[in-house]
Amino acid sequence: MGIRIGILGYGNLGRGVECAVAANEDMELAAVFTRREPSRLKIASAGVPVVNVKDAEAWKDKIDVMVLCGGSATDLPVQTPQYAKLFHVIDSFDTHARIPEHYAAVDKAAKESGHIGIISVGWDPGLFSLARVYSNAILPEGKDYTFWGKGVSQGHSDAIRRIKGVKNAKQYTVPVESALEAVRSGSNPELSTRQKHTRECFVVLEEGADAAQVEQEIKTMPNYFADYDTTVHFITEEELLKNHGGLAHGGFVIRSGKTGHEKEHSHIIEFNLKLDSNPEFTTSVLIAYARAAYRLAKEGQTGCRTVLDIPPAYLSPRSGEDLRKHLL
Amino acid sequence: MGIRIGILGYGNLGRGVECAVAANEDMELAAVFTRREPSRLKIASAGVPVVNVKDAEAWKDKIDVMVLCGGSATDLPVQTPQYAKLFHVIDSFDTHARIPEHYAAVDKAAKESGHIGIISVGWDPGLFSLARVYSNAILPEGKDYTFWGKGVSQGHSDAIRRIKGVKNAKQYTVPVESALEAVRSGSNPELSTRQKHTRECFVVLEEGADAAQVEQEIKTMPNYFADYDTTVHFITEEELLKNHGGLAHGGFVIRSGKTGHEKEHSHIIEFNLKLDSNPEFTTSVLIAYARAAYRLAKEGQTGCRTVLDIPPAYLSPRSGEDLRKHLL
Numbered sequence: 001m002g003i004r005i006g007i008l009g010y011g012n013l014g015r016g017v018e019c020a021v022a023a024n025e026d027m028e029l030a031a032v033f034t035r036r037e038p039s040r041l042k043i044a045s046a047g048v049p050v051v052n053v054k055d056a057e058a059w060k061d062k063i064d065v066m067v068l069c070g071g072s073a074t075d076l077p078v079q080t081p082q083y084a085k086l087f088h089v090i091d092s093f094d095t096h097a098r099i100p101e102h103y104a105a106v107d108k109a110a111k112e113s114g115h116i117g118i119i120s121v122g123w124d125p126g127l128f129s130l131a132r133v134y135s136n137a138i139l140p141e142g143k144d145y146t147f148w149g150k151g152v153s154q155g156h157s158d159a160i161r162r163i164k165g166v167k168n169a170k171q172y173t174v175p176v177e178s179a180l181e182a183v184r185s186g187s188n189p190e191l192s193t194r195q196k197h198t199r200e201c202f203v204v205l206e207e208g209a210d211a212a213q214v215e216q217e218i219k220t221m222p223n224y225f226a227d228y229d230t231t232v233h234f235i236t237e238e239e240l241l242k243n244h245g246g247l248a249h250g251g252f253v254i255r256s257g258k259t260g261h262e263k264e265h266s267h268i269i270e271f272n273l274k275l276d277s278n279p280e281f282t283t284s285v286l287i288a289y290a291r292a293a294y295r296l297a298k299e300g301q302t303g304c305r306t307v308l309d310i311p312p313a314y315l316s317p318r319s320g321e322d323l324r325k326h327l328l
Numbered sequence: 329m330g331i332r333i334g335i336l337g338y339g340n341l342g343r344g345v346e347c348a349v350a351a352n353e354d355m356e357l358a359a360v361f362t363r364r365e366p367s368r369l370k371i372a373s374a375g376v377p378v379v380n381v382k383d384a385e386a387w388k389d390k391i392d393v394m395v396l397c398g399g400s401a402t403d404l405p406v407q408t409p410q411y412a413k414l415f416h417v418i419d420s421f422d423t424h425a426r427i428p429e430h431y432a433a434v435d436k437a438a439k440e441s442g443h444i445g446i447i448s449v450g451w452d453p454g455l456f457s458l459a460r461v462y463s464n465a466i467l468p469e470g471k472d473y474t475f476w477g478k479g480v481s482q483g484h485s486d487a488i489r490r491i492k493g494v495k496n497a498k499q500y501t502v503p504v505e506s507a508l509e510a511v512r513s514g515s516n517p518e519l520s521t522r523q524k525h526t527r528e529c530f531v532v533l534e535e536g537a538d539a540a541q542v543e544q545e546i547k548t549m550p551n552y553f554a555d556y557d558t559t560v561h562f563i564t565e566e567e568l569l570k571n572h573g574g575l576a577h578g579g580f581v582i583r584s585g586k587t588g589h590e591k592e593h594s595h596i597i598e599f600n601l602k603l604d605s606n607p608e609f610t611t612s613v614l615i616a617y618a619r620a621a622y623r624l625a626k627e628g629q630t631g632c633r634t635v636l637d638i639p640p641a642y643l644s645p646r647s648g649e650d651l652r653k654h655l656l
Contacts, residue, residue: 019589023468044589099652120656127462127597129656130640134455136655137616137643138609140351184602259612261347261372265604267612269455272600274512276593281466284587284595288465308651312458313636315465323636325428327464328448328457 003294004030004062005287008053008083009069010041012247013092016283017067018044024287026317030063060086064297065290067091067283077102081109084117088297090290092122092282099125099306107304116297117304121289122282123273124148126307128253131271133308135255139267142257145183147175147196151249151278159224160201163217165209168237170244172200175252183254186266192227199230202244204237249278288315331622332358332390333615336381336411337397338369340575341420344611345395346372352615354645358391388414392625393618395419395611405430409437412445416625418618420450420610427453427634435632444625446633449617450610451601452476454635456581459599461636463583467595470585473511475503475524479577479606487552488529491545493537496565498572500528503580511582514594520555527558530572532565577606616643 005021007014010032021029022045031049034041038050051059066087068079072095080091084106093102099120110117120126124146132144153173160169179196182189201218205211215232218225235243252272259265275281289307292314296305313320318327333349335342338360349357350373359377362369366378379387394415396407404421411417412434421430427448438445448454452474460472481501488497507524510517529546533539543560546553563571580600587593603609617635620642624633641648646655 016587019587022589023587096656099656100649103652125656127466130462132655133640133644133651134458134616137619137640137645138455138612140645186602186604259344259347259351259605259608261350265608267604267609268600268602270598270600270602272596272598274514274596274598276514276595277587280587280593281595284466288462291465306652306656308641308648308656309639311637311639312461312465316461317465317468320636321428323461324431324634327460328424328427328453328634328636 002026002028003291004028004064005290006031006033006059006063006066006087007069008033008056008066008079009075010034010043011069012279013069013283013286015044016277016279017069017286019280020284020287023284024291024317026291027287031059033059033066056083057086063087065090065293067286067290069283077105080117080119081105084109084115085113086115088116088293090118090121090286090293092126092286093120094122094125096125103304103306111303114302116293116301118289118293118306118310119304120306121286123275123285124251126282126285127271127273128251130307131253131269132255135253135257135269135271139255139257139259139269141259141263142255142267143188145191145196145254145256146251147180147254148251149173149175149197149249151251151275152244152247156199156201156224159221160203160218163214165206165214166203167206168204168240170202170240172202174198174200180252180254183256184268184270186256186268188256194228197228199225199228201230201232202240203232203234204240205234246276247278247280248276249281250274291315291317330354330356331619332356332392333618334359334361334387334391334394334415335397336361336384336394336407337403338362338371339397340607341397341611341614343372344605344607345397345614347608348612348615351612352619352645354619355615359387361387361394384411385414391415393418393621395614395618397611405433408445408447409433412437412443413441414443416444416621418446418449418614418621420454420614421448422450422453424453431632431634439631442630444621444629444631444633446617446621446635446638448634449614451603451613452579454610454613455599455601456579458635459581459597460583463581463585463597463599467583467585467587467597469587469591470583470595471516473519473524473582473584474579475508475582476579477501477503477525477577479579479603480572480575484527484529484552487549488531488546491542493534493542494531495534496532496568498530498568500530502526502528508580508582511584512596512598514584514596516584522556525556527553527556529558529560530563530568531560532568533562574604575606575608576604577609578602619643619645
């Protein structure tokens, strides 16, 4: 019997976890938990029970790790501490500024009930955090650069959709290639917001809306667009659905540092991702850390953890001996 | 008082450790140990004792972590287990095929004497191993690619110098840009040895040596050059010393993998390094892991560890709280 995974929430992330579990031989999907009426939810895996979240407690001993697939804005701040009382849990909480309070809440619930909770797992926070921590520890004298994209920003797309006259929209964050090259050269440039990323918007107008007015509102929107070079394309709803439905994303974490008694030597540490499917990749990371959660729990550890606390070997299904022989 | 570091062996690595300790505020250099006559060894740090290795035992309680800076061929297989009896130790043992036996020897010595030993720390093995283990755990369906360079290969330079008629030589390993691009495209190419790297040799001949004969011997040398496209340049000793004395290196670890029920989505995870000074960077990694060794020892842990066993947060001088707030 493999590690028994529960999925709570069957959106893009839930479906990604389902896929990732199938790709890992040491795991099995035990059940999918939903707030909807279970009989109406069709999942991809044959024979796996769909359960109403209200009945989750009955599954206490039948789930090794519960993967929480809700959103960071309102779901996870409640769900992760709540379900940490019943299960070992893992989430992809990605509101950077609120991580300390989320950590505290999950830590308390998990410790009191004797569970493990791993939070903020994915690629940023997640793998990008690892890249930042490793490279800062190795090159204490240096400068960090993070670039995102090319990929859709949900927050920016939503901001455009709230403008009067806009029917639908997708916004791509695009890293500026020349800025990336400047960073890679080791010149440690000071880069303004505008110099690092451009924003590309694909907008479907409501009938009779004023295109020039909408474009002006987008380009001058504070925080979201005003500090960026923004391009706006007006397209039809058909074009939007056909050409801009993808979930590709990616990004770059680069640390540029110096060593030597005179700081005369430059070094570049770069980590980058190019992802066809943001949710499927995020959940692939989640599932590797679900394995770690299972192992930590077996050791009797309790409380909250992040990717920074977990030895890399705990993510792999292979033994320490095997890893040392073949991957070290 | 900071973490008290000892250096054993004052070559390129030893000097790099000295530099890295100076760059980390929570550390101090306690002593340099040498097999040479101590009074004849001039080190960069004023006021730091230089001690004959024979007297190391007297320093048992004055060193928190001993950094072993010997070579992997003959020094470290003996030194690391030997000094693990007296100190918490760390080394950069890089003979991949012999890691399992080195691990066993260090584990035994460290456990018996109640010490921690971290082996094979640097960038390959080391950071590249981390990239391989993380990315394999995340994308179980995929293919690994490692490229080295551009940088000097000591082993290949030595092989050229053993040829009759050769006075001196430097050999650069150069990754093939088109192969790197093919890998990054997600096409999962099958790449032969010849397709991944080229070899570029700068050779100084002895007086009267036959250039054509030397070039032929290099290009047909089994294992080292026969399977590669190799270029040979004959230069003067002055040119070699002036233009090819650098210690730059680097490389790329890329995992190209698939997710999705039909494996329809491609993902690229890339980690790359561009280093002005291979020994200074390697020792910067060593020193970050020396901090981890110190912390593991404080917890009372004993035995051998590799980079795969150590939580990333242990490398950083910052607290868990600080890391969660600013780098996660």
